[in-house]
Amino acid sequence: SMYLMNDRFVKDDEVTVSIEDRGYYFGDGVYEVIRVYGGAMFTAEEHIGRLYESADKIRIQIPYGPEEMIGKLARLVADNGVKEGHVYIQVTRGAAPRVHQFPGEGVAPVITAYTKTYPDDAPAAEPAKLKSVADIRWLRCDIKSLNLLANVMAKQEAYDEGCYEALLHRDGTVTEGSSSNMFGVKDGVIYTHPVSNFILNGITRRVIMQCCEELGQPVNEEPMALEAVYSMDEFFLSSTTNGILPVSEIDGRKIGDGRPGPVTERLMAAFETKLPEPVAT
Numbered sequence: 001s002m003y004l005m006n007d008r009f010v011k012d013d014e015v016t017v018s019i020e021d022r023g024y025y026f027g028d029g030v031y032e033v034i035r036v037y038g039g040a041m042f043t044a045e046e047h048i049g050r051l052y053e054s055a056d057k058i059r060i061q062i063p064y065g066p067e068e069m070i071g072k073l074a075r076l077v078a079d080n081g082v083k084e085g086h087v088y089i090q091v092t093r094g095a096a097p098r099v100h101q102f103p104g105e106g107v108a109p110v111i112t113a114y115t116k117t118y119p120d121d122a123p124a125a126e127p128a129k130l131k132s133v134a135d136i137r138w139l140r141c142d143i144k145s146l147n148l149l150a151n152v153m154a155k156q157e158a159y160d161e162g163c164y165e166a167l168l169h170r171d172g173t174v175t176e177g178s179s180s181n182m183f184g185v186k187d188g189v190i191y192t193h194p195v196s197n198f199i200l201n202g203i204t205r206r207v208i209m210q211c212c213e214e215l216g217q218p219v220n221e222e223p224m225a226l227e228a229v230y231s232m233d234e235f236f237l238s239s240t241t242n243g244i245l246p247v248s249e250i251d252g253r254k255i256g257d258g259r260p261g262p263v264t265e266r267l268m269a270a271f272e273t274k275l276p277e278p279v280a281t
């Protein structure tokens with residue numbers, strides 16, 4: 001496969017990252033994951049727009065523009081022949097001797113990207129089990145940064161209990177998952193945390209909100225109390241890699257009858273209509 005290294009496409013054996021890369025020892029960088037359906041990137045503009053927003057928020061200047069970035073990723077997808085998969089891209093503040101303050105002007109950000117192709121026979125995702133976990137992250141969860149240790153620890157806490165994702169809650173209200181946004185449905189109304197510094201403004205979440213608008217599906221962008229999730233009629237999560245994933249159980253307690261509910265299914269069908277046309281090869 002090919003990899004993107006700054007503005008060059010390199011083979012597997014040429015891809016190297018400096019031991020002094022600030023992404024390596026500080027997590028000092030930002031990233032995006034862009035899904036590929038039928039060889040076409042999905043919502044690439046939104047993802048790359050957010051990448052530049054995240055970079056701006058931590059004062060990293062990416063050395064070329066969003067259009068050029070998207071063009072390079074499209075080429076990577078084509079060169080690697082990706083049909084169903086995703087592109088991972090990250091930008092760090094660059095390689096320099098380890099000091100906390102920013103490196104001097106002469107140090108350029110380091111951009112790396114690679115693609116992943118999903119196995120053909122990947123089984124359809126099972127409805128997910130969640131485990132509630134305290135959200136102990138910092139107060140800038142709107143920045144899609146490489147600082148994912150709290151997310152990693154939360155995800156592992158869920159896995160330790162045989163669950164797929166952590167349901168994060170802060171001060172008694174549900175924020176999001178360790179790598180997903182969270183939605184509850186009660187009496188036909190969808191509840192989800194409002195866009196704020198406490199959650200990532202997910203791209204899939206934005207597509208869902210667009211679908212709800214078109215369907216006339218009521219949405220209350222207000223945080224759910226943790227206690228309230230157990231009596232939701234339906235629950236689902238959203239992320240680039242999973243799209244919309246129904247939730248069957250939270251903390252061992254079944255949600256509804258454990259199967260995807262009518263609002264969730266209607267939304268999954270609407271989401272499908274937004275996917276890109278396959279790229280002819």
Ligand SMILES: Cc1ncc(COP(=O)(O)O)c(CN[C@@H]2CONC2=O)c1O
Binds near residue numbers: 238
């Ligand atoms: C903390 C967090 N919240 C929400 C989301 C959902 O956002 P998107 O709809 O934009 O994907 C992600 C996605 N995390 C990426 C997406 O897939 N894998 C990841 O690590 C995330 O890491």
